[in-house]
Amino acid sequence: MTIVDREIVSALLDALAGKIGKERFDLWFGDGSLWNIQDSTLRIRARDAFRLDRVRGFRRDIQEVCEMVIGRSLELSFAVATDDEVGSTADHFTAKLATKQDGPQTATEVSSPNTVRAAERSAKLKSGRKYRDLSSMVVGDSNRMAVASAERILRCPGEASPFLLYGPSGSGKTHLLDAIRGEARRRGLRRVVLQTAEQFTSSFVEAIQGSGLPSFRSKYRDVSVLILDDVQFFAGKRATLVELQHTLDSLIRDGRQIVLSSDRPPAQLSAIPQELRTRLAGGLVADISTPDFAMRCEMLERSTCSLVLSSSVKRLIAELATGDARRLAGAVHRLEVASEAYHCDVTLEFAERMLRDLFQAHQRVIGLRDIEDAVCEAFGVDKNCLRSSRRDRVATHPRMLAMWLARKHTRAGLAEIGRFFGKRSHSTVISADKKVQSMVGSGSCFETLQGPCHVEDAIARIERRLQAS
Incomplete structure (x- = not known):
C-alpha cells in the first residue's frame, strides 16, 4: 500500500x-x-x-x-x-x-x-x-440529567440500581458509560466490568457450551459495578434474558451498582419481558439526546486531533455534523487525511469543498411515511387506525399529532397531508394543527392504549425516533 x-x-x-x-x-x-x-x-x-x-x-x-x-x-x-x-x-x-x-x-x-x-x-x-472519567464529558441541555445521574450513582453506589441511560445512536451513551467506568475505578471501587449486550450473550453461550456457568457468574456477579451497553439487543434471547434477570437480582440484593444503556425507555422495550422491564425502571432512568450546536463546538475544542483547525472551520463542522456525534470525528478524520493528501492547510474554503459531498450524502429528508411509522410505534396503534374514520380519542389524538408533525418536519402541503392520513380535507389538517398547538400550550395529555401521555413527552419521544432513523 x-x-x-x-x-x-x-x-x-x-x-x-x-x-x-x-x-x-x-x-x-x-x-x-x-x-x-x-x-x-x-x-x-x-x-x-x-x-x-x-x-x-x-x-x-x-x-x-x-x-x-x-x-x-x-x-x-x-x-x-x-x-x-x-x-x-x-x-x-x-x-x-x-x-x-x-x-x-x-x-x-x-x-x-x-x-x-x-x-x-x-x-x-x-x-x-x-483514562476517561466524568470530567471528559461535555455537558449541555441534551445530557445534563444523564451526567447528574451518573454523579449520583457514583457518590452512593447501589442506592439507585439499576441506572438505565437511554437515547438514540450517537447521543453519547457509550462515552458516558466509559466515563462512569473510569470514574468508578478512580474512586477505588473494587471491580468494574463494562460489556456490550453482545459480549454478555457470547460469554453466556460459551459458558453453556463448555467453559462453565460458575466462572461466567463469578465474572458478572462478583463486581462492584456492572455496566452493560445496548440492552435492547437482548430481545428474543430467552435463555440470556433469564440469566440476565438472575444476575440483576443478585447484584441488587448485594447492594451493587448496575448501569445499563438502551436506545429507548423501559416501557418501549416491548421484546423484553415485563418482569425485567419493571426491574429496569425500578432504579434510576435518565434520557440523553444528540448534542446541540454549542456542545458540538465544545467537543471540537476538546478534540485530541493533531490537525490545527481555525474557529471558523470548527463552526462549519459543528453546523454540518448534526445528529450523530460520531460525524464530528468523521469530518475531522476526512479533513486530516485530505490535508495530508493535498499537502495544504485546512482553510474554510478547503473544508467546505472537502465536506460538502460528505454531509449531503448523510442528509435524509423526513417523509409522511416516517411520521406515520413513528406515531404508530409511540401510540401502539396500526396504520389502518390512523387513516380510519374512527373518532374516539385513541385514534384522533395520534392522527392530529401526525398531521402536526407532518406540518413541522416535512414540506408536504395541507392537501397532501390530508390525503395521506385518510383522504381528509386541508381544513381538517389546519384544525388538527391548531388543536395540538393549543394542547402544547396548556400542557394537556393524549389518550393512548397505555393510558394518558403528556403531549410534550409524546412529541419528544416521536422526534427522537425520527432523529434516530
Whole structure:
C-alpha cells in the first residue's frame, strides 16, 4: 500500500473503534486482522474462519465509516488470511498498528510524517479511552440529567440500581458509560466490568457450551459495578434474558451498582419481558439526546486531533455534523487525511469543498411515511387506525399529532397531508394543527392504549425516533 492508503486505513480503524466501541473492536479486530486497499476495494483478512464470520457482521458499520472518512463507500472483500499475507507487512495494514502496537516501526513508517501523525493520533485516542472519567464529558441541555445521574450513582453506589441511560445512536451513551467506568475505578471501587449486550450473550453461550456457568457468574456477579451497553439487543434471547434477570437480582440484593444503556425507555422495550422491564425502571432512568450546536463546538475544542483547525472551520463542522456525534470525528478524520493528501492547510474554503459531498450524502429528508411509522410505534396503534374514520380519542389524538408533525418536519402541503392520513380535507389538517398547538400550550395529555401521555413527552419521544432513523 502507499503511504496515503495506509493513512486512510489508519483513520478508518480509528473511526470504526469509535463507532462500535473499543471493547468490541479489540475483541474482533484487535487480534491483528489485516487491512489493505486495492483500487476501490477494502480487503479485510481475519486470522481464522470463526473471526471472519464475526467480522463480516460489521459490514454495515465499515461501510458507514468509509463514507464518513473518505466520502464514499468501498467494495468490501473478506477472507481468511493466508500464511503469505500474515507474514507480509508491506502490502497489509495490521489492525494492531492502529490500536495496540507500541513496539518499533519499520524504517518506512518512522521516516513518514504521515505515519508518525497517525501513530500520535492513535496513542492519544487510546489514552483518552483508557483514562476517561466524568470530567471528559461535555455537558449541555441534551445530557445534563444523564451526567447528574451518573454523579449520583457514583457518590452512593447501589442506592439507585439499576441506572438505565437511554437515547438514540450517537447521543453519547457509550462515552458516558466509559466515563462512569473510569470514574468508578478512580474512586477505588473494587471491580468494574463494562460489556456490550453482545459480549454478555457470547460469554453466556460459551459458558453453556463448555467453559462453565460458575466462572461466567463469578465474572458478572462478583463486581462492584456492572455496566452493560445496548440492552435492547437482548430481545428474543430467552435463555440470556433469564440469566440476565438472575444476575440483576443478585447484584441488587448485594447492594451493587448496575448501569445499563438502551436506545429507548423501559416501557418501549416491548421484546423484553415485563418482569425485567419493571426491574429496569425500578432504579434510576435518565434520557440523553444528540448534542446541540454549542456542545458540538465544545467537543471540537476538546478534540485530541493533531490537525490545527481555525474557529471558523470548527463552526462549519459543528453546523454540518448534526445528529450523530460520531460525524464530528468523521469530518475531522476526512479533513486530516485530505490535508495530508493535498499537502495544504485546512482553510474554510478547503473544508467546505472537502465536506460538502460528505454531509449531503448523510442528509435524509423526513417523509409522511416516517411520521406515520413513528406515531404508530409511540401510540401502539396500526396504520389502518390512523387513516380510519374512527373518532374516539385513541385514534384522533395520534392522527392530529401526525398531521402536526407532518406540518413541522416535512414540506408536504395541507392537501397532501390530508390525503395521506385518510383522504381528509386541508381544513381538517389546519384544525388538527391548531388543536395540538393549543394542547402544547396548556400542557394537556393524549389518550393512548397505555393510558394518558403528556403531549410534550409524546412529541419528544416521536422526534427522537425520527432523529434516530
